[in-house]
Each structure stands twice: as C-alpha cells, then as structure tokens.
Amino acid sequence: MLMQLQYGQIVQYIPDFFAGALVALELSVLAFLIGVILGLVGAATITYGNMPARIAVRCYVSFFTNTPQLVQIFFLFFALPEFGILLSPYQAVLLGMTLNAAGYLTEIQRAGFQSIQRAEVEAAETLGFSRVQTVWYVIAPHIIRALYPALSNHYILMTLGTSMAAIFGVEELTGRALNANAISFRSFEIFSVTALIYIGLTIVASVILYALGRYFFRVKVKVF
C-alpha cells in the first residue's frame, strides 16, 4: 500500500531541529579545534621528533585512520567504564571525534611541515628575524596557505560525522530527528527534512570557510 507524504505535521519540529543543528555545530567546532592542536603536535613529532616518538605517532595515525569512527566511539563509550572512567554520551562522542580528527589532521599537517624549505628559514635568519618572527611571518602563512583547502574539507566531513552522536543519545540534529520520528511516525518526511538541513548547514559552512580563506589567507577554496 502506498502511503501519502505529509509534510504538514513536520513543521512543528523544525525549530527543534535548528536547536539540534547548533549542538552539531558546537560538537564539530570543538572537535576540530582540539584536533587541529593535537594534529599540530603530532605532525611536529613526525617531522622533528626522535625515533620512538615518531613510530608511536605513526601507529596512532594508522590505527585511527583505518578504523571506523563509529566503532571507536563505541569502544570508548563501553570499554572505558571497565577501567573506571565513566563518560557521558556527549563526552564520549566529543572524545571519539577529537581522537579520530587528530589522526587525520596529523596526516594533513605533516604535508605542510614537509613543504617548508630550509632556504626559507635561512633567508629569514639572514634578514635578522627572531625565532618567533620567522615562525609568525614566514613559516605560518606558507603552511596555512598550503593546508587551508584540506583543513576546510575535513571540517565539512566532520560536520557530517556529528550525525553518529545520535546513536549514543546526544540530542543533536539526527538525534532530534530520531526523537521526532518516535513521536510522529512520519519517518521519511522527517529524515528528508533533516537531510535538507544538513545540506544547508554544510553549504553555509563552506561559504564561510571560503570567505575566511579569501579574506585572511588569500586562498581560494572550492565551494561547490
């Protein structure tokens, strides 16, 4: 039997969905920022660190980039209590997303570190730049310009990744959609509207990232 599509009942949930979208945004921004810092440490370790540290970071990266994020969060959520560490679902998802992002962002930022040439640093030294000035005026702009497209691309992927927080009961966009589904049973309508909100969310994020890249770093990122 063919059922009828009824979008009229969905309208009441839409403000609720937008509140959920804010939670998703918060999760992705937090995980991304912490991940970038961890990734910076990891990339510096791989480039300049000693042998054992380098091997440890490489193992970390290949483990976290070769296993699904969902299973990693399941592992953290259910296995850490056995060691006496109790995490709320939100904390577990944030931790899982951060650790996962750190793996990928290490790999991305390593490329930036390897693109610096010794001659650039020497040139800055010849001009009488201090260490801090060299990093701030010569190395950082260079690295950021090379990495900005890859980083913004990964941020968009992480925004999509927040949807798996719903599985652990976090009330973000997909979680609210699942709740609304449990009340109203208009499943297809609810999830198609959720999909549209995600599309809008990522388009807005891409446009903002494009504008930031143009304004601050003079980088052109592909928006569509």
Next chain:
Amino acid sequence: MDAIGRLFEEAPRFYTYWNLIFLGEAALNTLMVSFFGCLIGYLIGFIIATLRVALINPVGPLRWFLITYTEMVRRIPFLVLLLCVFFAFQLSGAEVTLFIIATTAVALRMSALAAENIRAGYDAINPRQWEAAISMNMTPISTLFRVILPQAWKIILPPSTIHTVSMIKETSLISQIGFLELTFAARMLNQRGFSALICYGTVLVLYFIISWSFARAGKAAEKKLVHAPRSPNAQNIETPRVVPQ
C-alpha cells in the same frame, strides 16, 4: 589494569568456533555490501560524470539535475541517507531485504563521490584532445575510451582508493538498521555478556585489517600502474639520445 586481566580470562570463552563463524559471517556481509555498493556506485558515478563533461551544454536541465544530485548527496551524512533510503523503501511498500537497502544507500553515496572524482580526472585532460580526436574522425565514444580514459584514470585512481576505504569504514553505520555486519555483531556479542573491551577490540582489529590491506593494495596498484610507461610501445619511440663525443 584489572580489566586487562579479565580480558585474558575471557579470551578462551570468546574465541570459540561459533563466535568466530559469527564474526566471519558479519565480516563477509560488510565486504559484500561494500563491494556491490561501490561497484554500482562507480558505474552510476561514471555515467553522471561523463554526461556532465561530455555533453558540454545541450541538455541544460539534465546537467543541472546531475550537479544538484552530486552536490546534495555529498552533503548528507551517511546515517541520514541510510535512514532516508530505509524509510523510502518502507513508504513505497516494496518488500526488500536489508542487504538491498544497505547496498542502495552505499551505491547512492558512492555514486556522488565517484562522480566528483571522475569529473576531476576528466577536467585534468586538455579539452583540445577531444577536438583533435574528433578532427581525426573518431566517434565520441571511441574518443572517450581510447583517448580520454587511458589518461584520466591514472588521475582518478588515487582519490578513488581513499574514498572506497572511507566508504568501507562508513558501512559500520548500517548496523543501525539491524543488518548483521561487523559493528552489529560486536553489539550483539556485547549484549550476550562478553566485555566491551574484547568485542569492540576484535572488531576494530578486523576493520583495521580490511581497510589497511585495501589501502595498501591501492597504493601498490598506483605505484605499478600510474607511474608505468604509457604503453608497451612507448619505450620504443623514445627520442634517440645524442651522445656528445
């Protein structure tokens, strides 16, 4: 460290014949869904990209539809896409297995990713090559298969490996509709009373083996094929080197 001790106590009880068969079946299901989904996805993606590039303008509405399709599907989380497909099948009243639903969702997502990849490969080829081939009286189809693709697929291969591996990892979300694959198997074993550490740990290792070996195979293929000479004859038509006496 108490948990680690319990892990060793529990291991003989966990790695029994039936549990291993169960995990093997789940791993097979993961691989089957990924394989068929990616295969269909690449076929659809190839058609989309070729239509978008080859039919340069004449079909305006079709072109806009294809662009909207790829852009929209790429911006939907896989979980939401999966639920949309699941409930769309339910709404249509068609009685299909969970395997077909999962494969459809994977194929939809893969088609958008592949279309974008393949289009990037086409874009890297100089458009004058089309003109040159057409002026040599080749048909568009034979131009595509004999001139454009042999060059383009070397550019397409590396990102395709990455996307396929990430798709295999994303199939873990299919556990949410109740299809027996690796993540679902871990959840069931966990509910049967085994500790989460051993269930999810084992499944993580299995995922690692699958995706790492796939990524390795992709890299090996890249090394062997992408950096190889263009054709066996290419070595013979090298310009003769003039050695200064």
